[in-house]
Amino acid sequence: MKRRKFISGNLALGAVLPGAYAMGFADTGNDRKAGKENEENGIIIEKVNDDLPHKGKVLAVIQPHNDDIPLFAAGTVAKLIYEGYTGYLIRTSNDEAAGKGDTMGERVLNNEKDNDEVARILGLKKVYSLDYRNHRMDEYNVQDIKARLIFLFRLLKVDTLICYDPWSQYEENPDHYVTAKAVEAARWMAGMHTDYPEQLEVVEPHTVKEMYYYARGPQIVNRVVDISKFIDIKVRSTIACRTQGPGGDNGAILRKSLADKGKKLSLLGNDDETANFNYIKQFVMDIDSEYWRGIRSDKKTGEKYGLGWAECFHYIGPQISRIEGYIEENAVPV
Ligand SMILES: [Zn+2]
Numbered sequence: 001m002k003r004r005k006f007i008s009g010n011l012a013l014g015a016v017l018p019g020a021y022a023m024g025f026a027d028t029g030n031d032r033k034a035g036k037e038n039e040e041n042g043i044i045i046e047k048v049n050d051d052l053p054h055k056g057k058v059l060a061v062i063q064p065h066n067d068d069i070p071l072f073a074a075g076t077v078a079k080l081i082y083e084g085y086t087g088y089l090i091r092t093s094n095d096e097a098a099g100k101g102d103t104m105g106e107r108v109l110n111n112e113k114d115n116d117e118v119a120r121i122l123g124l125k126k127v128y129s130l131d132y133r134n135h136r137m138d139e140y141n142v143q144d145i146k147a148r149l150i151f152l153f154r155l156l157k158v159d160t161l162i163c164y165d166p167w168s169q170y171e172e173n174p175d176h177y178v179t180a181k182a183v184e185a186a187r188w189m190a191g192m193h194t195d196y197p198e199q200l201e202v203v204e205p206h207t208v209k210e211m212y213y214y215a216r217g218p219q220i221v222n223r224v225v226d227i228s229k230f231i232d233i234k235v236r237s238t239i240a241c242r243t244q245g246p247g248g249d250n251g252a253i254l255r256k257s258l259a260d261k262g263k264k265l266s267l268l269g270n271d272d273e274t275a276n277f278n279y280i281k282q283f284v285m286d287i288d289s290e291y292w293r294g295i296r297s298d299k300k301t302g303e304k305y306g307l308g309w310a311e312c313f314h315y316i317g318p319q320i321s322r323i324e325g326y327i328e329e330n331a332v333p334v
Contacts, residue, residue: 044315045305046225048079055084058156060208061124062090062163062183064137064175065098066115067238067245069122071284071293072214073162074234075227076311077122080160082230087124088156091115092145092179097134099243110243117240121233128152138174142182147196149186154203161187165213165314167220180213187211209318214311216294223315224301228308231298235281246292251279285309 039045061077063069069077069089081087095111096104112129119127130148132140152158164171166180189195191207212223227234242248252272258264267282268275289297295312302310 040305043221043305044223045307046223047307048226048229049083052084054080054160057085057159059085059087060090060153060156060158060161061087061122062092062161062179064092064164064173064179065095065134065244066091066111066118067241067247068164068176069162070118070234070237070241070247071245072216072295073212073311073313074118074122074237075230075298075309076212076225076313077124077162078230078233078237079225079227080162081123085160087122088152088158089115089119089122089124089127090130090149090152091127092130092132092182093134093137093175094129094131095134095244097136101243107243114241114243114247118237121237121240132175135173135175137178140178142178142185145178145182146186146189147199149182150190150196151199151203153187153190153208154199154206157204157206158187158208160210160212161208162212162214165215165220167213167314168215169218169220171215171217184211211316213314213316215314219295219312220314221312223313224305224307225311225313226302226307226309227298227311228302231281231285231309234298235277235285238280238284239276246280246284249276251275251277254279 059077059080061069061073077087094108095115096108099107099111099114101107101110115129116127130145132145137145153161161183163183164176164180166177166184168177168180171177171180187208191205193200193205212225213220238245239247249272251268252275255264255268255272255275258268267278269278284292286297286299289295289300298309298311301312302308304310
């Protein structure tokens with residue numbers, strides 16, 4: 001499925017926003033504790049930490065369709081799992097309007113298999129599918145979607161989530177923006193004992209405090225994540241989406257069609273597996289990124305920040321009150 005084309009060039013709004021704006025989100029105690037102090041122009045550069053800094057924490061990886069996370073955020077998911085998170089994949093649609101299969105039932109099944117394979121490749125522990133109808137999520141009552149997400153956030157005690165940005169500047173797919181808005185509301189409502197109180201007979205209130213939001217097209221960016229070590233996992237998770245997106249056998253098909261014309265591209269190698277892998281890594285994630293994904297190449301983003309390959313996010317971290325510190329410094333005996 002071809003992604004809509006966008007104006008190329010510098011799509012990162014973070015680059016034109018005042019540094020203070022990005023700093024407002026990025027300068028949190030949580031960042032400093034996690035050793036994420038690398039910073040350039042108000043944008044936090046998040047590098048790999050080999051010491052399991054997130055051991056014991058829970059990550060919710062949320063996508064409307066099986067290819068969303070693979071295309072936009074799989075490098076960061078793989079990195080966070082490597083750093084100790086236990087991860088769960090939540091897919092909100094049933095993907096029935098996209099992909100291979102003559103009947104709706106075949107398409108649903110094939111997409112479900114792809115989604116399961118994406119979870120396996122990224123090291124995610126379990127998949128939850130909410131199975132709303134594909135491309136029709138704007139017809140559902142958002143209270144239903146929120147209630148289900150709130151229950152999962154409370155049940156799994158989610159610390160951190162990755163999803164489409166509810167505040168992105170442009171998005172044509174209703175499944176993307178409906179999911180994003182529902183997630184953003186649900187993640188803070190989950191912490192209130194007054195919302196869906198009947199759930200509290202089996203789960204506790206629990207707020208999700210850390211969010212990595214991705215977007216296609218114009219994007220708010222205050223965090224760049226180094227995915228150099230995980231780009232090949234991201235590529236494999238994209239290839240696993242055989243039913244939709246640029247995954248599957250596109251590289252092998254292109255290689256064969258060129259051979260039929262007596263031509264070859266060295267980039268596609270000498271076998272189908274290499275062709276499929278390099279088609280995603282070199283074309284989709286780099287050379288033809290804006291056509292397929294509507295965002296700048298992961299490689300060019302990496303180069304801009306002195307990294308190999310990188311993903312961009314609108315990051316929102318835990319909000320830490322300064323009152324306690326103020327009292328410690330200023331309170332006097334009476
Ligand atoms: Zn999608």
